[in-house]
Amino acid sequence: MTVFPGDTVFPGDTVLDGEHLHKRYGRLHVLDDVGFTAADGEAIGIVGPNGAGKTTLLNVLAGSVTPDSGTVRLDGADVTRSGPQIRCRRGVGRAHQIPRPFGGMTVLENVLVGATYGAGLRHREAHRHSIEVLRRCELLDLANRRADTLGLLHRKRLEMARAVATRPRVLLLDEIGAGLTDAEAAELVATIRELNAGGVTVVWIEHIVHVLLQVVNRLICMDAGRVIADGEPSAVLSDAVVVDAYLGKARS
Amino acid sequence: MTALAYRIDRSSRASRIGSSVLIGLGLILATVPQFFVATVVQQLTSLFIFVILAVMWNALAGYGGLVSVGQQAFIGFGAYGTVFLAQRDVPPYLAVLLAAGASAVLAAVLAPLVLRLRGGPFAVGTWVVAETLALLVVLDHSLGGGTGVSLRGLNVFRPDERRAYTYWLALAFLVLLLGAVFVLLRGRTGAGLQAIRDDQEAAASLGVRVWPLKAGLYVLAGFGGGAAGALILANTLFIEPRSIFGVQWTAYMLFMVLVGGIGTFEGPLLGALLFFGVQYLFADYDAWYLIGLGLTAGAFALFLPRGLWSLVPVRLLPVGYHLRRDGPGVF
Numbered sequence: 001m002t003v004f005p006g007d008t009v010f011p012g013d014t015v016l017d018g019e020h021l022h023k024r025y026g027r028l029h030v031l032d033d034v035g036f037t038a039a040d041g042e043a044i045g046i047v048g049p050n051g052a053g054k055t056t057l058l059n060v061l062a063g064s065v066t067p068d069s070g071t072v073r074l075d076g077a078d079v080t081r082s083g084p085q086i087r088c089r090r091g092v093g094r095a096h097q098i099p100r101p102f103g104g105m106t107v108l109e110n111v112l113v114g115a116t117y118g119a120g121l122r123h124r125e126a127h128r129h130s131i132e133v134l135r136r137c138e139l140l141d142l143a144n145r146r147a148d149t150l151g152l153l154h155r156k157r158l159e160m161a162r163a164v165a166t167r168p169r170v171l172l173l174d175e176i177g178a179g180l181t182d183a184e185a186a187e188l189v190a191t192i193r194e195l196n197a198g199g200v201t202v203v204w205i206e207h208i209v210h211v212l213l214q215v216v217n218r219l220i221c222m223d224a225g226r227v228i229a230d231g232e233p234s235a236v237l238s239d240a241v242v243v244d245a246y247l248g249k250a251r252s
Numbered sequence: 253m254t255a256l257a258y259r260i261d262r263s264s265r266a267s268r269i270g271s272s273v274l275i276g277l278g279l280i281l282a283t284v285p286q287f288f289v290a291t292v293v294q295q296l297t298s299l300f301i302f303v304i305l306a307v308m309w310n311a312l313a314g315y316g317g318l319v320s321v322g323q324q325a326f327i328g329f330g331a332y333g334t335v336f337l338a339q340r341d342v343p344p345y346l347a348v349l350l351a352a353g354a355s356a357v358l359a360a361v362l363a364p365l366v367l368r369l370r371g372g373p374f375a376v377g378t379w380v381v382a383e384t385l386a387l388l389v390v391l392d393h394s395l396g397g398g399t400g401v402s403l404r405g406l407n408v409f410r411p412d413e414r415r416a417y418t419y420w421l422a423l424a425f426l427v428l429l430l431g432a433v434f435v436l437l438r439g440r441t442g443a444g445l446q447a448i449r450d451d452q453e454a455a456a457s458l459g460v461r462v463w464p465l466k467a468g469l470y471v472l473a474g475f476g477g478g479a480a481g482a483l484i485l486a487n488t489l490f491i492e493p494r495s496i497f498g499v500q501w502t503a504y505m506l507f508m509v510l511v512g513g514i515g516t517f518e519g520p521l522l523g524a525l526l527f528f529g530v531q532y533l534f535a536d537y538d539a540w541y542l543i544g545l546g547l548t549a550g551a552f553a554l555f556l557p558r559g560l561w562s563l564v565p566v567r568l569l570p571v572g573y574h575l576r577r578d579g580p581g582v583f
Binding site for chain 1: 258260439443444447450459462515573574
């Protein structure tokens with residue numbers, strides 16, 4: 001099954017949701033009463049100007065940042081206080097904005113960490129799964145290379161591959177397309193679509209909106225720590241408030 | 253559709269030969285006390301102790317990223333623990349075993365404290381712990397205070413018997429600890445630890461349980477350090493707090509691991525052999541010897557950061573992973 005943008009996806013059960021999320025850094029209110037719901041199988045894009053709180057929201061959902069108040073639930077169970085390692089093993093995969101490869105390990109070993117810990121696979125099962133992930137992310141030829149010798153494109157692929165290796169049900173992607181050429185981004189889009197079609201819920205922060213729109217069927221726009229629009233992508237993009245947030249009020 | 257088939261190899265011909273050679277070497281070494289004079293036995297015992305120290309520090313810093321400058325805390329604790337138990341009529345060799353176990357317990361107690369720290373502060377913190385323990389021992393007169401103390405109770409054995417037993421015990425500890433590190437690295441824990449070393453947050457986001465892995469490794473290194481300390485005492489029969497708790501142990505471990513190859517299984521073995529030779533040849537030059545050690549370790553850190561073993565394209569033990577193409581296959 002291939003899902004095309006704009007297709008109506010039957011909304012499944014809620015997989016991951018957050019309620020009344022607040023996070024302050026000093027006087028900066030990075031998350032200001034944010035609510036978020038992701039249903040099974042959805043592909044959600046998050047856009048918004050720099051400093052809108054997008055990455056912090058992703059951090060709170062992944063468990064690497066604890067919110068000052070509010071609740072995060074995974075499959076309806078409260079996980080607000082559980083760390084990223086627990087959430088990962090329960091199905092939340094995460095790729096960072098700036099790739100964070102394990103530089104002293106090979107590409108294959110990087111992926112094996114996700115397969116053995118995140119997905120809990122053992123021995124041959126873990127090996128087979130890792131090879132499959134490397135193939136899907138086009139990293140097979142680099143499998144035995146040390147990760148600190150990779151260039152940007154391959155670092156991005158590895159960041160994605162490791163997260164996929166954990167067999168996530170929800171995949172949180174942070175600007176995974178930034179810095180890539182159109183052709184490179186197209187490969188990425190194909191991979192993410194394939195995962196989504198396979199049932200993985202995708203939550204994707206991206207500045208390159210036309211790339212994002214090839215995958216997502218729902219768009220959230222954030223500004224100054226709040227969600228200012230949430231819904232069908234074209235509707236969100238034509239929303240006056242969103243246009244203001246992005247382009248400033250100088251147009252009038 | 254035909255596609256290329258891939259598989260992951262853990263061992264290679266080199267690693268199969270390497271493992272067999274290491275096991276054979278261990279068996280041969282076990283017979284040494286029967287054939288060689290006392291000095292050889294005693295020298296080899298101290299070589300084993302150096303290997304234990306290098307392997308443990310490499311596991312801790314090279315694989316776990318826990319760059320401790322204070323493992324001498326456990327060396328001293330193991331040695332003084334042995335003295336403490338022997339003074340209470342525990343048979344000396346049993347005391348050695350118990351003191352090593354007690355060092356592991358000490359590490360488990362310290363872990364929640366020192367593992368809160370990372371990087372530089374962790375290094376300094378571990379050193380502070382070692383200095384604190386040294387001061388506590390100096391204050392305790394029943395342990396000889398600042399002047400040192402001898403291990404009693406070993407005079408029930410004839411000297412060559414005693415040397416042989418100490419030798420075998422050191423070899424047994426060495427085999428045990430090498431085996432433990434091998435099992436750790438062979439399984440998923442090896443990859444998990446290296447992931448923590450390279451990026452703790454990213455490791456957690458891939459499902460790695462950071463805390464139990466780090467604490468487990470710290471306890472293992474504590475046990476190894478304690479065993480080494482107890483064996484140093486059994487080998488030399490006399491210790492004093494300034495030297496057994498001295499930071500020079502860390503300098504030695506740094507030298508062995510950096511020169512041999514940090515983060516490789518084989519590097520510290522090579523490093524310990526080299527260090528043993530260097531010490532044999534140059535130890536009489538005192539201050540200049542230490543300066544030379546420091547300069548060499550520094551030069552390696554700068555110019556050959558992965559040590560001599562990185563020049564050898566072979567892995568002696570099957571702890572890595574290698575993706576191999578099987579040739580055309582059908583899916």
